[in-house]
Amino acid sequence: xxxxxxxGHGYYNTxxxxxxxxAVASDAALEDALQAVAIPPSGPIIIADFGCSQxxxxxxxxxxxxxxxxxxxxxxxxxxxxxxxxxGNDFASLFTLLDEDAASYRQGRPLVFGLAIGRSFYxxxxxxxxxxxxxxxxxxxxxxxxxxxLADHIWIPRGSAxxxxxxxxxxxADWRAFLGHRMRELAPGGQLVLVLGAIDESxxxxxxxxxxxxxxxxxxxxxxxxxxxxxxxxxxxxxxPRTRAELEAPFRDGSLPGLRLDALExxxxxSPMAVRWAADRDDAAFADTMTGFFLAAFSPSLFGADTAxxxxxxxxxxxxxxxxxxxxxxxxxxxxxxxxxV
Amino acid sequence: xxxxxxxGHGYYNTxxxxxxxxAVASDAALEDALQAVAIPPSGPIIIADFGCSQxxxxxxxxxxxxxxxxxxxxxxxxxxxxxxxxxGNDFASLFTLLDEDAASYRQGRPLVFGLAIGRSFYxxxxxxxxxxxxxxxxxxxxxxxxxxxLADHIWIPRGSAxxxxxxxxxxxADWRAFLGHRMRELAPGGQLVLVLGAIDESxxxxxxxxxxxxxxxxxxxxxxxxxxxxxxxxxxxxxxPRTRAELEAPFRDGSLPGLRLDALExxxxxSPMAVRWAADRDDAAFADTMTGFFLAAFSPSLFGADTAxxxxxxxxxxxxxxxxxxxxxxxxxxxxxxxxxV
Numbered sequence: 267x268x269x270x271x272x273x274g275h276g277y278y279n280t281x282x283x284x285x286x287x288x289a290v291a292s293d294a295a296l297e298d299a300l301q302a303v304a305i306p307p308s309g310p311i312i313i314a315d316f317g318c319s320q321x322x323x324x325x326x327x328x329x330x331x332x333x334x335x336x337x338x339x340x341x342x343x344x345x346x347x348x349x350x351x352x353x354g355n356d357f358a359s360l361f362t363l364l365d366e367d368a369a370s371y372r373q374g375r376p377l378v379f380g381l382a383i384g385r386s387f388y389x390x391x392x393x394x395x396x397x398x399x400x401x402x403x404x405x406x407x408x409x410x411x412x413x414x415x416l417a418d419h420i421w422i423p424r425g426s427a428x429x430x431x432x433x434x435x436x437x438x439a440d441w442r443a444f445l446g447h448r449m450r451e452l453a454p455g456g457q458l459v460l461v462l463g464a465i466d467e468s469x470x471x472x473x474x475x476x477x478x479x480x481x482x483x484x485x486x487x488x489x490x491x492x493x494x495x496x497x498x499x500x501x502x503x504x505x506x507p508r509t510r511a512e513l514e515a516p517f518r519d520g521s522l523p524g525l526r527l528d529a530l531e532x533x534x535x536x537s538p539m540a541v542r543w544a545a546d547r548d549d550a551a552f553a554d555t556m557t558g559f560f561l562a563a564f565s566p567s568l569f570g571a572d573t574a575x576x577x578x579x580x581x582x583x584x585x586x587x588x589x590x591x592x593x594x595x596x597x598x599x600x601x602x603x604x605x606x607x608v
Numbered sequence: 609x610x611x612x613x614x615x616g617h618g619y620y621n622t623x624x625x626x627x628x629x630x631a632v633a634s635d636a637a638l639e640d641a642l643q644a645v646a647i648p649p650s651g652p653i654i655i656a657d658f659g660c661s662q663x664x665x666x667x668x669x670x671x672x673x674x675x676x677x678x679x680x681x682x683x684x685x686x687x688x689x690x691x692x693x694x695x696g697n698d699f700a701s702l703f704t705l706l707d708e709d710a711a712s713y714r715q716g717r718p719l720v721f722g723l724a725i726g727r728s729f730y731x732x733x734x735x736x737x738x739x740x741x742x743x744x745x746x747x748x749x750x751x752x753x754x755x756x757x758l759a760d761h762i763w764i765p766r767g768s769a770x771x772x773x774x775x776x777x778x779x780x781a782d783w784r785a786f787l788g789h790r791m792r793e794l795a796p797g798g799q800l801v802l803v804l805g806a807i808d809e810s811x812x813x814x815x816x817x818x819x820x821x822x823x824x825x826x827x828x829x830x831x832x833x834x835x836x837x838x839x840x841x842x843x844x845x846x847x848x849p850r851t852r853a854e855l856e857a858p859f860r861d862g863s864l865p866g867l868r869l870d871a872l873e874x875x876x877x878x879s880p881m882a883v884r885w886a887a888d889r890d891d892a893a894f895a896d897t898m899t900g901f902f903l904a905a906f907s908p909s910l911f912g913a914d915t916a917x918x919x920x921x922x923x924x925x926x927x928x929x930x931x932x933x934x935x936x937x938x939x940x941x942x943x944x945x946x947x948x949x950v
Contacts, residue, residue: 309651309735309738310735310738344735344736344738345735346734346735348723353700353703353704353707354700354704355700357699357700357724357726358695358696358697358699358726360726361695361725361726361727362695362696362726364726364727365695365727376732377735379725379732379733379734379735380725380727381690381723381724381725382699382723382724382725382726383703383721383722383723383724384699384700384702384703384704384706384724385703385706385707385722390718390721391721392688392721393651393652393686393687393688393719393721394686396651396652396686
C-alpha cells in the first residue's frame with residue numbers, strides 16, 4: 267500500500283468529522299446488511315473493519331452491527347471485531363479507544379473482543395469462510411500504489427488523460443483484489459457494506475475546488491523557493507474516487523461469482539462544514555475546519571513527517587480556503603455498496 | 609498494566625538476544641505441548657502469543673508450533689496467530705516483521721494470518737474455548753501495577769520485607785488472573801507453554817548483581833544532582849520473578865479446576881553474554897551487550913521518554929558493568945511451565 271504516515275496521538279480521530287458524517291449516509295445499507303446477514307450457527311462471529319485508522323469512526327457502525335446481530339443471534343454469542351489498516355497505522359490510539367473511551371462498542375460488552383491486523387486490505391487477511399460482516403468507510407479510494415505522479419497537480423481527477431489512465435488501471439486492479447480476497451473470506455450469506463469516495467454522473471467528486479486551492483498553495487511554496495520543484499512534481503495524493511461503472515465492473519464480468527452487488531448508491535450527502543458555513547458565513551471558522559480535514563486526510567501523503575513544510579502549507583491552505591469559502595462549501599460524492607456472499 | 613513505553617523502531621528486536629536464548633530452554637516444553645495439544649476438528653486454529661513486544665522472539669516458537677500442528681492437522685488448515693501486548697506496544701514493527709522479514713513464520717504460509725490485540729494479558733482477550741495453543745516468553749513477570757515503589761532500590765527482590773509483601777500480593781493476583789482468563793479461552797485439550805523470570809531454590813533470580821549496578825548508577829546521578837531524589841524514590845521496575853511455590857499456588861488450591869500443571873522446571877540456562885565473556889574476557893564488549901539488554905528490557909520502566917536521563921544512566925551503567933564483569937557474567941533464572949486445559 268502506498269506509504270503514508272498517519273498522524274499519531276489521535277489527530278485523525280479529532281479531525282475526521284466529515285468522514286463520520288459521511289458514514290451516516292450508509293446507515294440504510296448497514297441496516298439492510300444486518301437484517302440480511304447469515305448468522306453462523308455456532309462459534310465466535312467475526313466482523314471486520316477495513317481501513318480503521320485510529321478507530322473513532324468505526325465505533326458507531328460497529329456498535330450498531332453488534333446490537334442487531336446480538337439480537338438476532340441470541341444471548342451469549344461472542345464476537346471478534348477485527349480492525350485492519352496499514353502496518354504503520356496508529357493502533358495504539360485504536361486500542362486505547364477500544365478499552366477506555368465511552369464511545370467504544372466494547373462498553374458493557376464483555377463478550378466482544380477487539381483485534382487488529384496491520385496489513386493492506388488488498389491482501390488476504392482472514393481464513394476462508396470466517397467472516398460474517400465486513401465494513402469499510404472512506405478507505406477504499408486509497409490506492410495500493412501510484413504508477414505515476416501527476417506533473418501539474420496533486421489530485422488524480424485533475425491529472426492528464428495519460429496519467430489518469432495509468433492510475434485507473436491500478437485502481438481497477440485494487441478494487442478487484444479487495445473484492446476477490448473478501449469473497450474467499452466471507453461465509454455464505456455474509457455481507458459487505460462499503461463506503462468510499464466516488465464520482466457522480468456529471469464527473470464530480472466534490473473535492474476538486476479544495477484540491478485546486480491546496481495545489482495552488484503548494485505552487486506558491488514552490489514559487490517562494492520553500493518547496494523544491496521536483497519534490498512538488500512527485501506529490502500526488504494516492505486517492506482515487508471511482509465512477510459507478512468502475513465500481514460495478516468486477517460484478518458484471520463474472521470474475522467474482524461468489525459476490526452479488528445488491529445495492530450501489532452514489533450520492534453527495536451535505537457536508538457538515540458546508541452546512542455550518544451556509545448558516546453562519548464564518549469564513550475563518552470554515553477555513554480552520556477544512557484545513558484540519560485536509561491535513562488529517564491528505565497531509566501524510568504529501569509531507570510525510572516534514573512538519574515544517576506541513577505548517578507552511580497549512581497557513582496558505584487556510585488563507586486560500588477562507589478566500590473562497592462559497593466555492594468550497596459543497597457536498598462530497600460518496601458511493602455506498604452492499605454486497606452479499608452467495 | 610503498568611505503563612511502560614517500549615522503545616520503538618525495533619530497538620527491542622535488536623537487543624533481546626538474552627530473551628531469545630532463554631526461550632531455547634523452553635524447547636522441550638513446547639515440543640511436549642505440540643504433541644499433546646488437541647487439534648480442533650475444523651475451522652481456523654488459534655495460537656496466541658502473550659507479550660509479543662516487537663515480535664522477533666516469537667518467530668521461532670511460532671514457526672515450530674505451526675510446523676508441528678500443520679503436520680498433525682493435515683494440509684489446508686488455516687491459522688490465526690494472535691499477538692498480545694499493551695496498547696502502546698510497537699505493533700508497527702511487529703506487523704512489518706510478519707510480512708517482510710525472512711524470519712517471519714508467515715513466509716511460505718499463505719494460510720496463516722497474524723493479528724494483534726493491544727490489551728493487558730491480565731484481561732480477557734479471546735472467545736471462550738477458542739484457543740488451541742498459548743505461548744508466552746519472558747513477559748509474565750511484568751506486573752499489572754505497583755502497589756508501592758521501593759524506597760532504596762529499583763529491583764523488587766531487593767526491596768524491604770514490607771515492600772515485597774505488598775508487591776507479592778499483586779503478583780499473586782496477576783498470576784491467577786492470567787491463568788483464569790486462559791482457562792476460559794482454551795479449548796479442551798489446549799495447551800499453554802509459559803516462560804518467565806523466576807527465583808531458584810536458593811532465592812536467586814540471577815539479575816541481582818546487574819540491578820545493584822544499575823541502582824548504584826541511579827544513586828550516582830542523584831548524588832550529582834542530575835536526578836531528583838523523589839524521582840529516584842519513585843523508580844521501581846515492575847518485574848516480579850516468582851518462586852516455585854508462587855507459580856504452583858493457583859494449581860494447588862483448586863481455584864483453577866480446568867487447568868492442569870503438567871510440568872514446571874526452574875533453571876538457569878547459560879546466558880550467551882556470560883558465555884562469550886568467559887571465553888574472551890572482553891569487559892567492554894560485555895558491558896555494551898549488558899547495557900543494551902538492560903535498556904531494552906528496563907529503561908522504559910525507569911525513564912519513560914526521558915532520553916537525556918536514559919543516556920546519562922547508560923554511560924554509568926556501562927562503566928559499572930565493565931568494572932565488575934566477573935560478578936555479572938552469570939545465568940538468569942527462568943521458569944518454564946506446561947499447562948493443559950482439561
